[in-house]
Amino acid sequence: MKLYTAPASPFGRKASIVAREHGIDLEEETCNPFESEELAGLNPLRFIPVLVLDDGAVLYDSQLICEYLDSIGAGPTLYPEAGRWVWRTRMTVGHGLAEASVQLRLQNVLPEAEQSATLGKRYSSRISRAVAQLEKQADALIPGAMRMDKICAVIGLGHVEFRHGEDWRDDAPNLAAWYDDAVERPSFAETAPK
Numbered sequence: 001m002k003l004y005t006a007p008a009s010p011f012g013r014k015a016s017i018v019a020r021e022h023g024i025d026l027e028e029e030t031c032n033p034f035e036s037e038e039l040a041g042l043n044p045l046r047f048i049p050v051l052v053l054d055d056g057a058v059l060y061d062s063q064l065i066c067e068y069l070d071s072i073g074a075g076p077t078l079y080p081e082a083g084r085w086v087w088r089t090r091m092t093v094g095h096g097l098a099e100a101s102v103q104l105r106l107q108n109v110l111p112e113a114e115q116s117a118t119l120g121k122r123y124s125s126r127i128s129r130a131v132a133q134l135e136k137q138a139d140a141l142i143p144g145a146m147r148m149d150k151i152c153a154v155i156g157l158g159h160v161e162f163r164h165g166e167d168w169r170d171d172a173p174n175l176a177a178w179y180d181d182a183v184e185r186p187s188f189a190e191t192a193p194k
């Protein structure tokens with residue numbers, strides 16, 4: 001199986017983490033989603049990640065790829081039944097945090113004349129609200145086995161810190177403490193954004 005991804009992509013990272021958690025050996029191919037014609041041929045949306053299976057089937061987006069890898073992987077599921085509506089909602093916050101962080105980054109690297117202050121503010125506020133929500137629920141991230149809400153919180157916060165710095169920590173001490181501990185786990189440490 002081959003995963004098309006990029007070293008700074010939180011969504012590609014999510015798939016890599018799930019593969020590692022399940023002992024699945026993925027070939028990873030780095031590509032530039034803004035330019036790759038090969039990627040556009042695989043995914044008309046030209047987003048990474050894309051997973052190409054050994055039989056040639058092509059899967060996207062990250063949510064689907066993660067569910068697929070979870071369904072074929074060894075070990076406990078990352079999508080347990082217990083409390084699933086609540087933790088899946090928290091998973092959505094972590095994923096949305098990553099999306100807002102990526103969008104803010106895309107704004108920030110545009111030529112100044114093309115940047116939108118309105119959109120920049122919208123994404124920054126979304127990041128702040130998502131971090132505040134995760135801070136309120138930090139206790140729920142601590143106990144038990146690995147789960148997709150924890151993975152999405154790490155990929156979201158990891159991208160925020162990588163692209164926008166450490167300010168998010170100022171009003172989220174419990175979340176920051178959880179994050180610093182969580183990222184020691186090999187599947188997180190080995191996939192840190194670059």
Ligand SMILES: N[C@@H](CCC(=O)N[C@@H](CS)C(=O)NCC(=O)O)C(=O)O
Pocket residue numbers: 008009010011012033034046047048049061062063102
């Ligand atoms: N909902 C998608 C989001 C994927 C996504 O936004 N990927 C970014 C890279 S981190 C991308 O390919 N961007 C290309 C573009 O915006 O044109 C998923 O979860 O896979």
